[in-house]
Amino acid sequence: MTRLVKPAVLGAAMLASAAAVGATQAAEPIKMGALATLEGAFTVLGQEGMRGVELALQEHNYEVAGRKIELIKASSNAQPDSAVAAARKLAEQDGIDIMIGPLSGSEGLAIKDYAKTQLGVTFLNGASAAQDTTLRDPAPNFFRFNPDGAQWIAGLGEYTYKVKGYKRIAVVSEDYSFPYTMVFGFMKDFCKLGGKVPEKFWVPIGNKDFSAIIASLPEDIDAIFVVMAGSDALNFLSQYFQSGGDKPLVASSMTVDQSILSSKGRSKDYLVGTPSATPAADVNPLPEWKAFVDGYRKAFPKGLNSPSLFAQEYYVSTKAALAALEMVGGDLSDGHAKFRDALANLKLMTPAGMRSLDANRQVVTDIFLTEVAKGEDGDLKAKLIKVVPQVNQTLGESMDKFLAYGPVGRDNPSCP
Amino acid sequence: MRLFLLTVLNGLTLGALYFLVASGFSLVFGLMRNVNLAHGSLYLLGGYIGFDVAEMTGSWTLGVAAGFAAMAVLGALFQILIFRHMQGQDLRQTLVTIGISIILADFMLWIWGGDSYQFIIPDVLFGATSIPLMGIKYPTYKLFVLLSAIVIGIGLWLFLNRTRIGMMIRAGVDDRGMLQASGINVNLIFAITFAIGAGLAGLAGVIGGSALSLAPGEDLRYLLASLIVVIVGGMGSVTGAAIGSALIGLADQFGLTYSPTYGVTYTFLVMVIVLAFRPTGIMGRQ
Numbered sequence: 001m002t003r004l005v006k007p008a009v010l011g012a013a014m015l016a017s018a019a020a021v022g023a024t025q026a027a028e029p030i031k032m033g034a035l036a037t038l039e040g041a042f043t044v045l046g047q048e049g050m051r052g053v054e055l056a057l058q059e060h061n062y063e064v065a066g067r068k069i070e071l072i073k074a075s076s077n078a079q080p081d082s083a084v085a086a087a088r089k090l091a092e093q094d095g096i097d098i099m100i101g102p103l104s105g106s107e108g109l110a111i112k113d114y115a116k117t118q119l120g121v122t123f124l125n126g127a128s129a130a131q132d133t134t135l136r137d138p139a140p141n142f143f144r145f146n147p148d149g150a151q152w153i154a155g156l157g158e159y160t161y162k163v164k165g166y167k168r169i170a171v172v173s174e175d176y177s178f179p180y181t182m183v184f185g186f187m188k189d190f191c192k193l194g195g196k197v198p199e200k201f202w203v204p205i206g207n208k209d210f211s212a213i214i215a216s217l218p219e220d221i222d223a224i225f226v227v228m229a230g231s232d233a234l235n236f237l238s239q240y241f242q243s244g245g246d247k248p249l250v251a252s253s254m255t256v257d258q259s260i261l262s263s264k265g266r267s268k269d270y271l272v273g274t275p276s277a278t279p280a281a282d283v284n285p286l287p288e289w290k291a292f293v294d295g296y297r298k299a300f301p302k303g304l305n306s307p308s309l310f311a312q313e314y315y316v317s318t319k320a321a322l323a324a325l326e327m328v329g330g331d332l333s334d335g336h337a338k339f340r341d342a343l344a345n346l347k348l349m350t351p352a353g354m355r356s357l358d359a360n361r362q363v364v365t366d367i368f369l370t371e372v373a374k375g376e377d378g379d380l381k382a383k384l385i386k387v388v389p390q391v392n393q394t395l396g397e398s399m400d401k402f403l404a405y406g407p408v409g410r411d412n413p414s415c416p
Numbered sequence: 417m418r419l420f421l422l423t424v425l426n427g428l429t430l431g432a433l434y435f436l437v438a439s440g441f442s443l444v445f446g447l448m449r450n451v452n453l454a455h456g457s458l459y460l461l462g463g464y465i466g467f468d469v470a471e472m473t474g475s476w477t478l479g480v481a482a483g484f485a486a487m488a489v490l491g492a493l494f495q496i497l498i499f500r501h502m503q504g505q506d507l508r509q510t511l512v513t514i515g516i517s518i519i520l521a522d523f524m525l526w527i528w529g530g531d532s533y534q535f536i537i538p539d540v541l542f543g544a545t546s547i548p549l550m551g552i553k554y555p556t557y558k559l560f561v562l563l564s565a566i567v568i569g570i571g572l573w574l575f576l577n578r579t580r581i582g583m584m585i586r587a588g589v590d591d592r593g594m595l596q597a598s599g600i601n602v603n604l605i606f607a608i609t610f611a612i613g614a615g616l617a618g619l620a621g622v623i624g625g626s627a628l629s630l631a632p633g634e635d636l637r638y639l640l641a642s643l644i645v646v647i648v649g650g651m652g653s654v655t656g657a658a659i660g661s662a663l664i665g666l667a668d669q670f671g672l673t674y675s676p677t678y679g680v681t682y683t684f685l686v687m688v689i690v691l692a693f694r695p696t697g698i699m700g701r702q
Contacts, residue, residue: 043530043632201676208628208637209430211558212672212679215422231532231631238534238629242555244544263534 029068030330032057032321033090035083035101035111036126036314038075041206042104042230045254045310046075049103049126052307052314055292055299056322064322065330076102078205080110087111091118097332099123100317103310105130105149105178115139122336122343124321127313130177131184131408134362135393141336143343143361145320145350146313147279147391149178150185150408152253154367154391156277157189160250164275166222168196169250172213172236173227175202175410182227182252184408188395191415197225198416207232210239223247229254234263241270253278256372258308261380271372271380277388278368279352280309284384292351305379316350323348354390364392421550423673424666429558431665432565433624435658437638438645439572440616442657445646448589448606450499451506453513455617456639457520462487462618463625463634464524467533476538476626483622484615491614495607517635525632535626561627565661568616573654585609589652644683648690650700659698 034053037046050073062069072094074086083102090096099121102111108128115123116139125133125144129152134144160166169190173179179202187197198221201213213236217224224247228236233255249271254260256276292315296307307315324342332339347356353366366387373383394402406412441455462483470479494516502508541560544553576582584605588595596602621630624638641664649660664683671682690698 039530040633041631044532047530206633208631208634209672211426211430212423212669212676215419215426216673231629234532234534235629239555242542242544242557244553244555263532 029070031096033096033099035074040077048308048310049314052311056318064325067330078104080106083107101126108133112139115142124317131181134360149181153277155388157186161193168221170221171200171225179227180408187413225250227252249274251276262305274372289351362393427666427669431662432562435565435661436620438642439657440613441642444613451510454517456635457517458617459621459638460635463621463630466622480622483618487618488611488615492611495610533630650697653699656699
């Protein structure tokens with residue numbers, strides 16, 4: 001199939017470029033690819049990501065510095081190979097200039113490696129948050145205006161130990177690079193203070209039946225740290241509460257994300273009082289956040305009550321690309337050099353506060369410590385406890401010391 | 417000990433869920449020689465329809481009834497409009513049902529999206545029940561699943577072995593021509609069988625969807641489970657489906673609990689062993 005199509009596409013592209021040379025240079029649109037998980041367990045999150053991209057582009061009328069922007073969407077299923085296949089299609093067949101995406105952690109690792117082979121394309125991360133996408137061996141044309149998993153929950157380990165008073169915690173987590181990063185971010189502080197994590201349960205993405213894990217949870221723990229997203233989280237929560245589970249929870253950002261809090265069903269009521277930390281505080285008082293919510297509701301009447309983290313992160317990345325394009329007058333003719341320079345030095349006011357990049361092109365951002373609370377209308381909301389200002393990737397430590405913790409994984413860190 | 421008991425119960429309840437789906441599959445597959453690879457789609461579609469009805473009426477019980485009724489009608493239509501015209505052509509039936517399952521999966525994705533759906537189950541069934549003697553708490557709903565599987569299993573067995581229609585179904589399978597010659601409308605009998613099998617899948621969709629959740633992909637999961645159960649238990653036997661489901665459910669849960677990394681392989685191991693020693697399945701006839 002592809003073999004038959006390729007010559008045709010090439011031919012068409014050649015004809016099109018010949019025509020474009022005849023027209024003025026400025027009229028040629030900038031091609032932007034958007035990659036998100038529109039299949040599999042993270043479908044809802046992927047839909048949210050796409051909404052973020054569309055909203056940002058709508059605000060600019062699909063135009064920047066006099067050049068039209070053409071959006072080309074692609075889908076993956078949270079597996080690295082599917083993300084690379086989709087990115088390859090965008091970069092090599094559609095000929096995009098800029099890509100926004102991917103959504104999931106291991107996809108990000110794979111896209112970083114792929115980016116190194118496509119130096120003519122500038123990649124802006126969507127929402128993927130594995131640590132080594134930017135920490136170790138980064139790609140020069142991969143920019144991440146989104147925090148990694150450890151940044152996402154900066155401050156949660158300390159809050160859990162000191163304020164909530166949970167000393168022994170079991171971890172139930174999805175089994176790939178992003179949750180590893182997040183569990184690391186939590187345990188780094190929690191273990192240092194003296195907390196214990198006797199057992200960690202790693203489950204594959206898309207797991208439906210958690211009865212074996214629920215049966216195996218130890219009795220002598222104070223709380224469970226749940227690191228799951230989308231339907232996996234919903235399934236675990238409903239099965240845990242139905243089985244009479246009564247341990248309090250500590251939640252990863254996406255476990256109490258708006259896509260879960262606004263889902264139907266009874267089990268989410270148990271989430272009230274659950275601490276978490278996230279780059280997206282739903283009750284963030286910033287006017288930028290309110291404008292973002294208003295814009296989202298107007299653009300997507302069928303969307304969620306309030307935009308989720310994934311809409312926000314894709315929105316921020318797209319906004320960053322647009323802001324940098326604006327600064328260079330839409331000029332990518334120098335192999336993106338000026339554009340990338342603008343991105344690297346960008347200070348962007350986002351719905352989640354001020355964001356800028358470090359030397360590895362990784363974001364420095366505010367993080368919000370939250371607890372789940374019931375709003376006046378009965379809907380669940382994440383309530384802001386405090387802002388952890390300008391968290392960087394090394395969580396305030398020096399780069400050397402931070403690298404010495406070693407790559408995150410199932411068994412690193414450990415404090416049983 | 418607590419973990420062991422919980423795992424036994426987990427295995428049995430998972431087996432009960434498999435039985436609800438696989439009994440209908442076995443009935444159609446074994447008795448009518450109709451290979452219905454769209455059985456998983458009937459499970460998911462029944463679940464979705466049940467969900468919408470339960471949302472609209474606020475009654476979970478009506479949702480269960482709707483899941484059963486809608487799929488029973490659809491199953492009868494399948495038999496009358498499609499399978500009747502390709503009686504005995506195994507390969508063609510298989511391909512047609514694969515086609516139907518793909519079309520249905522896309523339709524469902526179009527209508528219900530990629531979201532996960534969770535039923536609001538009645539208050540009576542929510543929460544956990546202490547089990548006397550064992551000293552453990554177990555989800556009430558899962559005990560209900562186990563109970564309904566037992567009731568439906570017994571009902572099905574009685575229906576096939578003790579009623580006139582059941583007798584006709586069994587006779588029709590053994591010698592269709594003879595049954596027809598004695599003045600019985602064979603096509604009607606087969607349509608009824610197909611309707612019951614499909615209805616059970618729809619019913620299981622609501623009951624299973626309430627135990628776990630409904631999402632795209634569940635159709636294939638339960639189709640695969642049904643196939644394994646039927647292979648292990650033997651085709652066309654309600655008792656076989658029950659034994660097969662229990663075995664597969666237990667193998668699955670013990671695997672996941674005691675050696676999580678290799679959990680998935682145990683169900684297939686059971687299948688391999690049964691195929692090696694009893695190729696027709698545990699209760700299968702030659």
